[in-house]
Amino acid sequence: MPILSLQNVSKSFGALKVTDDVSFDVPQGQALGIIGPNGAGKSTLFNLITGNIAADRGTVIFDGQDVTRVSPMQRCLAGVGRSFQIPQPFSNLTVFENLVVAAAHGQARREKDVADMCATILERTELIDRANDPAGGLSLLQRKRLELARAMATRPKLLLLDEIAGGLTEGECQALIRTIRAIHAEGTTIIWIEHVLHALNSVVERLLVLDFGRVIGLGEPAAIMASREVREIYLGIDI
Amino acid sequence: MIWVDTIVQGILLGGLYALFAAGLSLVFGIMRLVNLAHGDLIVMAAYVILVVVSFLGINPFLAAAIAMPLMFGFGWLLQRIVLNRVLGEDILPPLLVTFGLSIVLQNALLEGFTADSQRIGAGALETASFAVGPVTLGVMPVLTFLSAIAVIVGLNQLFYRTALGRAFRATSDDPVTASLMGIKPASVFATATGIAMIVVTIAALYLGMRANFDPTIGPARLIYAFEAVIIGGLGSLWGTLAGGIIIGVAQTVGAAINPEWQILAGHVAFLVVLLIKPRGLFPRAYD
Numbered sequence: 001m002p003i004l005s006l007q008n009v010s011k012s013f014g015a016l017k018v019t020d021d022v023s024f025d026v027p028q029g030q031a032l033g034i035i036g037p038n039g040a041g042k043s044t045l046f047n048l049i050t051g052n053i054a055a056d057r058g059t060v061i062f063d064g065q066d067v068t069r070v071s072p073m074q075r076c077l078a079g080v081g082r083s084f085q086i087p088q089p090f091s092n093l094t095v096f097e098n099l100v101v102a103a104a105h106g107q108a109r110r111e112k113d114v115a116d117m118c119a120t121i122l123e124r125t126e127l128i129d130r131a132n133d134p135a136g137g138l139s140l141l142q143r144k145r146l147e148l149a150r151a152m153a154t155r156p157k158l159l160l161l162d163e164i165a166g167g168l169t170e171g172e173c174q175a176l177i178r179t180i181r182a183i184h185a186e187g188t189t190i191i192w193i194e195h196v197l198h199a200l201n202s203v204v205e206r207l208l209v210l211d212f213g214r215v216i217g218l219g220e221p222a223a224i225m226a227s228r229e230v231r232e233i234y235l236g237i238d239i
Numbered sequence: 240m241i242w243v244d245t246i247v248q249g250i251l252l253g254g255l256y257a258l259f260a261a262g263l264s265l266v267f268g269i270m271r272l273v274n275l276a277h278g279d280l281i282v283m284a285a286y287v288i289l290v291v292v293s294f295l296g297i298n299p300f301l302a303a304a305i306a307m308p309l310m311f312g313f314g315w316l317l318q319r320i321v322l323n324r325v326l327g328e329d330i331l332p333p334l335l336v337t338f339g340l341s342i343v344l345q346n347a348l349l350e351g352f353t354a355d356s357q358r359i360g361a362g363a364l365e366t367a368s369f370a371v372g373p374v375t376l377g378v379m380p381v382l383t384f385l386s387a388i389a390v391i392v393g394l395n396q397l398f399y400r401t402a403l404g405r406a407f408r409a410t411s412d413d414p415v416t417a418s419l420m421g422i423k424p425a426s427v428f429a430t431a432t433g434i435a436m437i438v439v440t441i442a443a444l445y446l447g448m449r450a451n452f453d454p455t456i457g458p459a460r461l462i463y464a465f466e467a468v469i470i471g472g473l474g475s476l477w478g479t480l481a482g483g484i485i486i487g488v489a490q491t492v493g494a495a496i497n498p499e500w501q502i503l504a505g506h507v508a509f510l511v512v513l514l515i516k517p518r519g520l521f522p523r524a525y526d
Contacts, residue, residue: 073423077421090409097408100405101417102420105417105420111401
């Protein structure tokens with residue numbers, strides 16, 4: 001059974017169809033990459049999965065439950081974790097508190113029961129040295145790491161990463177990829193929107209291409225990258 | 240020596256203003272809601288205490304303990320049913336609604352209790368005093384000041400030591416992201432307003448025991464509360480106490496020079512702080 005299944009999901013803002021009859025499944029444990037030009041509807045797709053935007057039509061099934069009309073909070077408790085394209089830490093909370101809030105409320109557990117887990121996540125995401133600093137003072141890489149760490153703290157069954165590698169240097173990017181690979185290796189299902197293709201392709205097993213809100217390709221990364229349609233539309237190569 | 244006495248009385252008066260302001264600061268800090276009815280809510284709480292005192296014939300402090308859960312419930316429902324609906328990007332709707340609420344409360348209190356001024360009797364406590372060196376301190380102002388400190392310590396403990404407090408601060412930073420972490424902003428806001436109403440009840444207790452009140456005095460309390468919050472810096476409760484003390488000292492010093500200058504001196508002190516430190520004395524690190 002797939003952990004996530006979108007069936008004929010559509011969403012319009014006024015006359016603009018940002019998500020147009022999108023259907024796909026993500027099997028348990030898989031890492032799926034999503035690519036597409038700017039404005040293709042990638043972030044909207046994430047918002048439909050997290051529940052921040054309600055679908056006009058279609059069905060979103062997560063972990064066997066129809067969650068199409070379920071609130072973001074309930075979906076978080078059910079196991080949908082997300083990192084934002086533009087890091088949105090709780091600036092006035094310390095790095096550790098950011099995780100504790102996510103872990104305690106995201107799993108409906110007590111703070112003292114999640115503290116150890118939060119410390120472990122901070123170690124794995126290499127933020128442990130900054131644990132007691134206000135999150136507003138972090139560098140870009142550290143903010144991206146915090147996005148990842150905070151999403152991890154809700155112990156998601158499905159982790160949504162929104163352009164987490166964007167804006168990083170090559171070395172920083174490689175370090176982040178190692179962390180994401182390790183998370184994936186433990187069995188967390190990942191959906192990753194990314195423009196940095198080499199980063200994406202070094203992790204994901206399947207690639208989905210969006211253009212004008214439609215799915216125009218879904219399959220093995222190598223095959224997708226080689227397909228004529230993708231090269232024309234996404235990479236802008238005239239053939 | 241008169242100046243030492245004046246300044247000490249001013250500091251103690253600042254405790255009362257800090258109590259007026261703490262609830263306002265709490266609500267503004269968490270949900271960026273400027274509650275223009277805050278002063279009227281204090282007056283309403285004073286009437287609730289008065290009613291409990293006169294019906295049950297009990298000590299005002301006990302009466303306040305009974306009023307607290309009632310006011311918590313009132314605040315919770317007010318936030319849940321009314322204020323949550325107007326919170327959003329636009330800051331105007333909450334201003335209009337709380338302004339309207341202010342008028343409704345004043346008129347409802349006028350209907351219910353007439354315009355006669357009232358006082359919560361505290362017996363011998365009202366006039367009790369003790370001497371510390373050359374300065375004579377009223378027991379009531381000292382109790383007020385200690386209560387203000389207790390309220391601020393309590394709220395800080397709540398904010399920085401509990402899961403609820405971290406949920407408050409996370410929601411204050413970013414309600415949308417907080418909702419993705421499993422926090423429900425609507426109910427966090429309702430609880431925050433409920434807690435603010437408990438602080439309002441404590442403020443009302445001292446307001447009612449120290450001075451006469453009638454249904455129309457709310458807005459003037461609101462202004463002192465506002466000034467204390469702004470002087471202290473938004474979001475800092477100790478700053479709010481400092482703000483209250485600055486206004487209190489300015490008022491007693493002003494009054495010592497010329498009794499007509501009491502109110503003016505407080506407002507002037509506020510303007511001076513605003514000129515020198517527009518973000519207040521202890522602003523938040525990140526906004």
